[in-house]
Amino acid sequence: MTKSKEKHKITEQEVQAASIADLHHRLERELLDSYDEELEMELDDQRVDEIVHASPGDMAAATAKRRQYFRELLRLQGELVKLQDWVAHTGYRMIILFEGRDAAGKGGVIKRITQRLNPRVVRTVALPAPSDREKTQWYFQRYVPHFPAAGEIVLFDRSWYNRAGVERVMGFCSDDDYKEFFRSTPEFERMLVRSGIKLVKYWFSINDDEQHIRFLSRINDPLKQWKLSPMDLQSRVRWEDYTHAKEKMLNKTNISEAPWWVVPGNDKKAARLNCIRHLLSLVPYEDIIHEEVILPERKHNPDYVRHPVPDEMIIPDYYS
Numbered sequence: 001m002t003k004s005k006e007k008h009k010i011t012e013q014e015v016q017a018a019s020i021a022d023l024h025h026r027l028e029r030e031l032l033d034s035y036d037e038e039l040e041m042e043l044d045d046q047r048v049d050e051i052v053h054a055s056p057g058d059m060a061a062a063t064a065k066r067r068q069y070f071r072e073l074l075r076l077q078g079e080l081v082k083l084q085d086w087v088a089h090t091g092y093r094m095i096i097l098f099e100g101r102d103a104a105g106k107g108g109v110i111k112r113i114t115q116r117l118n119p120r121v122v123r124t125v126a127l128p129a130p131s132d133r134e135k136t137q138w139y140f141q142r143y144v145p146h147f148p149a150a151g152e153i154v155l156f157d158r159s160w161y162n163r164a165g166v167e168r169v170m171g172f173c174s175d176d177d178y179k180e181f182f183r184s185t186p187e188f189e190r191m192l193v194r195s196g197i198k199l200v201k202y203w204f205s206i207n208d209d210e211q212h213i214r215f216l217s218r219i220n221d222p223l224k225q226w227k228l229s230p231m232d233l234q235s236r237v238r239w240e241d242y243t244h245a246k247e248k249m250l251n252k253t254n255i256s257e258a259p260w261w262v263v264p265g266n267d268k269k270a271a272r273l274n275c276i277r278h279l280l281s282l283v284p285y286e287d288i289i290h291e292e293v294i295l296p297e298r299k300h301n302p303d304y305v306r307h308p309v310p311d312e313m314i315i316p317d318y319y320s
Contacts, residue, residue: 069269076276077116084117084153086285091150093197096279097159100204101242102232103214105265109204109275110155126157139163139181140188148197160185164249166231169241182252189258199258200282202275203250206265208239 087094098106114122125146134142140160148154163181167173173181192199206214215236218224235242254260261278265271 069273072273073112073276076273076280077112079280080113080117080276082287083280083283083285084121085288085290086283087153088118088121088151089288092283093148093150094153094283095148095192095197095199096153096155097161097199097201098155098157098204099159099161099165099202100263100265101206101211102235103211103218103227104204104206105263105268105271106157106202106204107227108268109202109263109272110157112272113155113276113279121151122153122155124155124157139177139184147192160188161249161253164253165242165245166235168245169238170231170234185253186255189253189255193257198283200279201258201260202263203246203260204263204265204271210266211236211239 086092098110100106110124114124125143127142127146130142143156143160146154146156160181163173163178164185168178189199215228215232218228250260250262263271263275263278
């Protein structure tokens with residue numbers, strides 16, 4: 001082999017090695033970007049400000065706790081992916097209800113559950129106030145169209161239990177409607193379970209002081225003010241009324257086929273991890289063995305020409 005050919009061969013090897021190294025770097029960057037999605041959910045301006053002005057000792061403790069939280073969250077989200085695969089493979093049907101005090105952390109848990117899952121398998125339903133037409137329907141009717149088909153999980157961010165909570169406290173339903181709800185709901189839920197649907201009901205609980213702090217945080221944070229509704233503000237005024245309504249609701253609708261599970265929510269991160277771990281414990285899922293995925297080679301057509309996109313159609317690049 002001549003020196004020129006040997007040099008050419010080494011150059012090709014170097015190019016191939018550089019290409020592999022670049023691929024690994026890009027895959028690593030993509031992985032880190034996916035983890036950043038969770039960081040973006042966790043960090044807001046106030047938390048960043050707290051980190052910047054924290055003492056070294058506080059920073060070290062907070063960093064260690066945050067690292068432990070993310071490590072466990074990612075592990076649990078990995079298990080949720082396995083659950084999702086099992087549900088899709090077996091045709092399992094599941095409904096999960098999230099109820100509780102305003103600002104108790106329901107939305108945060110729902111986001112962490114669904115963050116890395118397929119929305120075609122696992123979806124969230126958060127219905128607005130009923131329309132005039134819906135108010136004349138059978139009470140459960142507007143929820144039924146959202147129920148899961150085979151291989152689906154549906155998460156309800158508030159549910160038919162609105163009648164036992166906000167509708168009762170705010171006077172949006174009659175006494176007869178309220179009484180009928182407690183007569184109908186246990187039988188309605190037993191019917192769902194008999195039909196093969198796994199029904200899980202979570203109540204998120206926080207104390208008075210913690211809710212007060214979270215409401216103040218939302219009031220003072222432009223990115224969170226949208227979370228405050230007139231009903232949320234009334235829940236502060238009527239705290240004790242909501243307590244009585246909640247106690248009666250849990251007592252009247254805690255059935256063996258679909259019991260209530262209470263999630264202590266004063267510690268947001270602990271509540272998320274505890275709820276997800278408990279949810280996973282309720283389903284007998286197992287690993288589904290998939291065929292090895294092999295990325296096919298791209299076909300190259302010698303006549304293929306990729307035409308440039310006109311400059312006026314490209315959005316301005318501010319961040320590269």
